[in-house]
Amino acid sequence: MRIRKNIAVSEEGFLFNPATGDSFSTNGIGSEIIRMLKQDKSTHEITDEICRGYDVDRLLFERDLDEFTALLKDYSILE
Amino acid sequence: MKRKLVIAVTALNAIDSPGPGVAVIRAIRECDDFESRIIGLSYEALEPGLYMHDLVDKTYQIPYPSGGTESLLTRLQYIHEQENLDLIIPGFDAEMFNFIKLRDKLWQLGISTFLPELNQFEARDKIKLFDFGQKHGFLVPQDKILYELRELKKMADNMEFPIVVKGKFYDAVIAYSYDQAEKAFHKTMAKWGLPIILQEFIKGTEINIAALGDGEGKAISIIPMRKLYITDKGKAWAGITIEDDKLVELARKFIEATKWRGGCELEVMLTDDGKPYIMEVNPRFPAWIYLTAAAGQNQPASLVKMAMGEKVEPFNEYEVGKIFIRYAWDLITNIKEFQMISGNGEL
Known part of the structure; x- marks a missing residue:
């Protein structure tokens, strides 16, 4: 799973797709996940890192991450 | 010393469904390569552009397109005697035919234009668009x-x-x-x-492309824009420049196939599976043309240069993510000015 090359991502987690003109903003966690996706981390690695840093149920987070990445694919943010 | 050009511009109706005139002038005014005196050509006394004195130096009313070429030429001759026009840039679809027909006569008077040939103009007409698409291999919706x-x-x-x-x-x-x-x-x-x-109704995302052709098949500038906010008349109230090689290539192919001279706007519907359908080709600059200047490709100024015989190299870069947001502004004038334009046809 990779963020498309042309997608611009600001430090605050604001995404801009120059091919469609669409822009999106995410919350803090979304922004962290996107940063990790940009570093080519796998969903497993992302889950590990988030679960280490936050008090969150692993299963619940995996489900949320699935939903989030599906949304990113839908919006052509992910390849 | 910079050359001072006297440029006449029409389509000054900067209303909710605006003509491109005011945006064309704004872009021309921003070009440092020449100085300009702008002459507004108006059809109606309440076109806002004619009261924008920081943009328009003087305005003359001209006869409606339905009046034909003779009355238009007579009026333009009078204006030329007063102003010594170098160039006219028309901006309404409905007036293009008359200006194209008058092109040679205007040239003889010393007035330049930079317009498509009549056959180019007619080939992209809405009523011939499907055949046009078939001929050049463009996706165009079926019509009757x-x-x-x-x-x-x-x-x-x-x-x-x-x-x-x-x-x-x-x-x-x-x-x-x-x-x-x-x-x-x-x-x-x-x-x-x-x-x-x-x-035929095509579902997808509306993209507009402003393009400028040199008349020999070369595209000087191509800027694709996605509408971000659309009025109830379908006009863009806000839009953003986007990067899509397919769209740029489509416009380049259009300019190449038609050898288009001047500005034009391709209205494209990009389907969910990425097919670009040409819905319409407008034979003039769009109302959002100032965005091309803001994004780094000043199409109106480039047209002026080409019309004056200068060779203009094609642009190859523009700023993606540049946004325009149109706004309404209550311009205040007085009855004297309104009287001058409606009574004397000049302001």
Whole structure:
């Protein structure tokens, strides 16, 4: 799973797709996940890192991450 | 010392469904390569552009396009005697035919234009668009040209909805039933006359492309824009420059195939599976043309240079993510100015 090359991502987690003109903003966690996706981390690695840093149920987070990445694919943010 | 050019511009109706005139002037004014005196050419006394004195130096009323070329030429000759015009940039679809017809006569008077040939202009006409697409290999929605209501009635049983009902110059209505189609037919006919164009509805994202051709097949500038906010008349109230090689290539191919001279706007519907359908080709700059200057490709200024015989190299970069947001502004004037333009035809 990779963020498309042309997608611009600001430090605050604001995404801009120059091919469609669409822009999106995410919350803090979304922004962290996107940063990790940009570093080519796998969903497993992302889950590990988030679960280490936050008090969150692993299963619940995996489900949320699935939903989030599906949304990113839908919006052509992910390849 | 910079050359001072006297440039006449039409389409000063900066209203909710605006003409490109004010945006064209704004872009020209920003170019440092030449100085300009701007002459507004107006049809109506309440076109806002003629009261914008920081943009327009002097305005003259001209006869409506329905008056034909003779009355227009007579009026332009008078204006030329007063102003010594170097160039005219028309901006309304409905007036283009007359200006193209007058091109040689204007040239003889010493007035330049930078307009498409009549055959180029007519080939992209709404009523010939499908054939045009077929000929050059562009995706264009299927259409049917209707010259009387009886033809629409005949089609009633086989029509698929939604369908788009379009006027020959402006306006498009999406009809979801036969009744709506017939109502739209009458309304559009009353406003723009016949024929009426019935066009296949294409679902997708609306993209507009402003392009400038040199008349020899080369695209000098191409800027694709996605509408971010659309008015109830379907006009962009906000838009953003986007990066899509497919769209740029489509416009380049269009300019190359038609050897288009001057500015034009391609209205494109990009389907969800990425197919770009050309919905319409407007034979002039769009109202959002200032965005091209803001994004780094000043199309109106480049047109001026080419019209003056200068060779202009094609742009190859523009800023993606540049946004325009149109706004309404109550311009205040006084009755004296209104009287001058409506009584004397000059301001």
